[in-house]
Amino acid sequence: MVLSALAVVAGLVLLVLAGNAIVDGGSNIARYMKISEMLVGLTIVAIGTSAPELVVNIMSSVDGHSELAMGNILGSNNFNLFVVLGISGVIAPLIVVRKMVMRDIPMSLLFTVLLLLFGNDFFVSHGEATYIGRIDALVFLVCLGVYMFVLFSDAKKESNTAEIATPEMTLARAIVYLVLGLIGLIVGGKLVEQGSVEIATALGVSEKIIGLTVVAAGTSLPELVTSIVACHKGNVGMAIGNIIGSNIMNILLILGIGCMISPMPFESHFNIEIYVLLAGTIALFVFVSPRFFSPYKLDRVESSILLASFIGYTVWLIMH
Secondary structure, X not given: OHHHHHHHHHHHHHHHHHHHHHHHHHHHHHHHOOOOHHHHHHHHHHHHHXXXXXXXXXXXXXXXXXXXXXXXXXXXXXXXXXXXXXXXXXXXXXXXXXXXXXXXXXXXXXXXXXXXXXXXXXXXXXOOOOEEOHHHHHHHHHHHHHHHHHHHHHHHHOOOOOOOXXXXXXXXXXXXXXXXXXXXXXXXXXXXXXXXXXHHHHHOOOHHHHHHHHHXXXXXXXXXXXXXXXXXXXXXXXXXXXXXXXXXXXXXXXXXXHHHHOOEEOOHHHHHHHHHHHHHHHHHHHXXXXXXXXXXXXXXHHHHHHHHHHHHHHHHHHHO
């Protein structure tokens, strides 16, 4: 069991390092391609920081550990929304651009509802939980394509006024970072998956709990680090963009690819995690909406509410 714990720790460290390498390499490649920083945050950074979840999800689903895979996705999204945003907003109030409020947060809510409907086979058996199949995965991937098209279309309209940052490394070095990051993710993901399953078996703890807590928090570390660094550098808008983008990628890209490779059984007890995610996303929209509390801003009080809510939810989860 000690070796399993060490494997999980080593895997999580490797995932963080690999995720950072992908973000650094991908961001610089994007700069060479003259893509704005805002688009980089919603796409390259979001995909890069979600890459650990992608690897863990694919490996877990292929090896038959569906509860670990689904728990990782839902746990990571809730960790991102409540903890990462909560900590970031406590450090510095997060200024949210209008387009994020009116486009990206509602899209995140919509895709979460879609996951709830597909997971419960709403369109087939009207509530009987079975699995997320390849047709569902295809719909996720199509939605991802449409969403990305909208992002790049909007970015193209703003390209004349957007300020493109200067690359911080050569193109060759950026490509090397990207490749090494992908290799690190594969190795790290396998270590986390194997070690987590062994620990769960030894302690008699369900894969669901391990996926919702330890693995979810570990694979969300890139989002946490990225958001804290963004706040420290004064780019608070990047922090919330990274989180919303990552949560969308986790559902559309990661579940889309994972369930396309291997259809994933969906147990009904995961519905509570989806309800928590829906409630958190709605709360975020209310907090930053111009018609409610702090227009286009997530302040420290609202961030503390998110953080405290997650602590209470985690205590309840462990007790049950």
